[in-house]
Amino acid sequence: MTVTIVGVGLISGSFALAMKEHGFATKVIGVSRTKESEQKALALGLIDEAMSLEDAVKQSDFIYVAIPVDATIPMMEKIMNMITDKQIVVDAGSTKNALCKALANHPMRKRFVATHPMWGTEFSGPEAAVKENAFKGRACVICEKEKSDKAAEELVETIYKKLGMHIIYMDAANHDIHAAYVSHISHITSFALANTVLEKEKEEDAIFELAGGGFESTVRLARSNPAMWAPIFMQNRENVLDVLNEHIAQLRKFKSCLEKENYEYLAELMENANKIKKVLDREK
């Protein structure tokens, strides 16, 4: 089938490569805001051709949208107004509630499958697309399964499974709550940790020399693209604030232990945190 990716970046580019590799796509068309990204995506072989949204949608069986979540809603409305009931539209955004609400009453709602493949890296743009093992071993959330045509939803599921993902069904509101806990907060702590260290670095240069593996892994996500993440935090504002408040409260417990030299409770807090092993080990 002919596939269009809207946005030519980390997720859509990796998805396009996988769709070709697994024989789902005979042709991939790219739609991008910028000529520069189009050219890169062509050069990298992520897409076979670049064209306008209108032309691309017209000739595509499957349209995959992976752009910043604030741009997703108007883009999806535009696409849904253009398609026939033979076409499938899928989005890959990190928030699902606002989008699902916006499309709830669209006459073509059943041709839309709302997904969130829970894979990514801290890099972005066409160059960030990954050829090997992208998506593999991670969860893919499908929201409001019942609102999509059965055949369309099943095809999307088949594709993600072929990419090595396991499918989790969730309503959109619940998805956003969980995403705040297992993804969005990690990004905020990483951004904030980077700023903490950079604040100090104004005075001292030794940090550059010393930073080791532990630092690298906790601060890795601070490389992430603000143009992608600001809209996510905006759309999931209430859930993110809930988790952020809880996280600050947890940090305050460590602070209070140190201030009061209560090392027994400090050890207890860490022993409790150790229980995260069961989450990490279940992931594998």
Next chain:
Amino acid sequence: MTVTIVGVGLISGSFALAMKEHGFATKVIGVSRTKESEQKALALGLIDEAMSLEDAVKQSDFIYVAIPVDATIPMMEKIMNMITDKQIVVDAGSTKNALCKALANHPMRKRFVATHPMWGTEFSGPEAAVKENAFKGRACVICEKEKSDKAAEELVETIYKKLGMHIIYMDAANHDIHAAYVSHISHITSFALANTVLEKEKEEDAIFELAGGGFESTVRLARSNPAMWAPIFMQNRENVLDVLNEHIAQLRKFKSCLEKENYEYLAELMENANKIKKVLDREK
């Protein structure tokens, strides 16, 4: 030469393996608090023999201490009281100031080299010892170089360099400040993030299914051993509190942006955090 490792865990075990591999050690003796660890270290080939501290020190040229930092000070005092001026004692602790102060006036001070190889993993115990590329590419801090005998200090430097580390000289007080920024705070944020998620997990099980790569890397250090980390936070209490206060202040900025829906400043905070790239890229 004959090497004794005091503590048979991640750091000392990896160090022992490397000392053998690079031909520095002809024999490695292990000293441990528990029979169980001794047996594991023997079975894993980390050590050739296990014995009491007294016997081990007597026949060793080089004594390497890598135990929780609260146990390090009394242990070092004990060892320093036993050695002759032909022997070298090295510690690998994550805090340096309290130890260097405690040993400042010891008659054998010059036989002691204070080091902090800035490498590790979130695992501990003899099974955690790493055979390949442990220490490689990371910084090793040597404190109060001038207080050690030149030949002793140079041998230690030669060994760490052979392991692929680059040497940074620092006074002990400065080391502890920097360690708070590039290592200790990462551990606290990870522990606190784990507790944040586990707090929620009481209600919901979906987190297990959803947790992805970003979450895994920010929370990885929450597996770390409380028996090792509580004493580090204790000994470096003031510096850790400084950094923790700064980190909470940085998180509050994100919180305030979300509360006030100030997305311009939110993007600015993230753009600033992106500058951490230059630190991460310099590490490689």
